[in-house]
Amino acid sequence: MQPPTPWEIATPSPSWRLPGVAMAGFRARGTADLGVVPFPAVTLAIDLGPEPLLVADGGRQVRGSAVIGLAPGGLWGGGREVQCLQVRLSPVVAHTVLEGFAAEGSPLAGWDEVWGRDAARLEEQLRASASWEERFALMAGALAARRPEGRPVDKEVAYAWSELARSHGTARVDALAAEVGWSRKRLWSRFRSQVGLPPKQAARLVRFDHAAHRLAAGGHPAAVAAEAGYADQSHLHREVADFARLTPSAVAREPWLSVDGVAWSSPGYLRG
Template sequence: MPPVEPVRDAAAVWDIAVPARPSRVAGVSMAAFRGRTKSLVEMQVIPYPALTLFIDFGDGLLVDDTSGQGARGAIVAGLSLGGVRGSGRDIDCLQVRLSPVVAHAMLGASAELGGAVVDLEELWGHDAVRIRERLNATRSPVDRFAIVEAALARRHETGTAIDPEVVYCWERMTSSRGRIRVEQLAEEVGWSRKRLWTRFRSQIGLTPKTAAKLIRFDHAAHRLVAGHSAAAVAADSGYADQSHLHRDVVAFAGVTPTAVAVAPWLAVDEVAWTGAGQARPNRRSWR
């Protein structure tokens, strides 16, 4: 078996570029990755509270953990429990994170993406083919960012927006880091618990309870990576105890809190997504 390159030092393995400014479409963030090694790279993507569009220009492979089926090219990963594995050589890809509140309009799908990896062509048809042809015609991340942003903006303008009540609930969940009860949200928007559950599930792709747990997990995972103890993270993040944190981490990431604390993809996450649109000393870019 070819050697597997450790990816803990993200800056040593990847050249990473980000747009010079935030996207003009709220809820969209992008980063471009180009491998700096010829060795086989394998990594597990830790679940994140956003849908993720991967557009691969090299020899990458993305696998949906829930089904084990591989996919190449341009794929969308839903709000998946268990995450997504990636592997390949000479990786050159663009990653786009879409907030669930805009993904519904941009992708034309939501519930069916709750835990799946789907080819973008299944959602966009021939438009996906045309966009990939344009993206493949340039190696500049700046041009690729512009092409994808324009396509997403068009989709956002013509797509079906989700209920403002669902947007409100999602924003309340994120601002509270997942520490809010569904009953309270239903009361705040004037819906029954059943109606909120149904509308939220159909438009976001997860139930309100699971979405809140995912947001809370994401906050806890980044706290673990920052070096905080599992006991402190459990107490600060709203878990009943350390065992409760352990169960949630295993449910979402498939590994223990100790493993999450040194997760390679979270190291990449720190380089690519923190302070998006702002220069960082360990972020590399190319033209």
């Protein structure tokens, strides 16, 4: 089981919850330093602290607010006196409100590069807000305002993503294509152009995320492998190594996962 988290975490009231969106506020005293375990969402990390947040993926560093794409293997984040608003978006929502960022496959970008000219003004408003609840309301309004003007997502792609998330990555891509009335090739092409990963890779990521949380909750690797639909424990081991560059036992101890029961207790936002 995970040790107590050093983070102070704030979550929004139900009135600020949007389909395909989850938000949480984080604050850490002193120095925070942690690796990011890959997960099936696009994340906005909006820096609200007195010193810059640093996010790095080995090839690039972003100081301040950042946007993290799908499957960010090898990503690290931290700093001193960290305070940030974290927004997780399902990739179909991210495609719309972030002008296709999810589909570009970028693992890391600056917040202003993705959000555009209003990024600095919105960040200032978030910093000036008197409470986390005000920040959640402000961010929810900003996201809602961008949806009508954003890039559309095919309803077939949205359905396929929803089924992958609902099934924890075990839904068959051929069956999904048949359900929406598309060929496998068409679903693969349209899904990748809007979600940012081919359907099978997206399914692998969703299944890994489910398995990682079961491991962090204390599940034995053999039992987790069977529950998550892996062929055997060795298959789970290979997938964990591929996504996180760790063993299943090491993933289970990752501090990144220790906050999920509080901050992201309802992962249904992935299906929005």
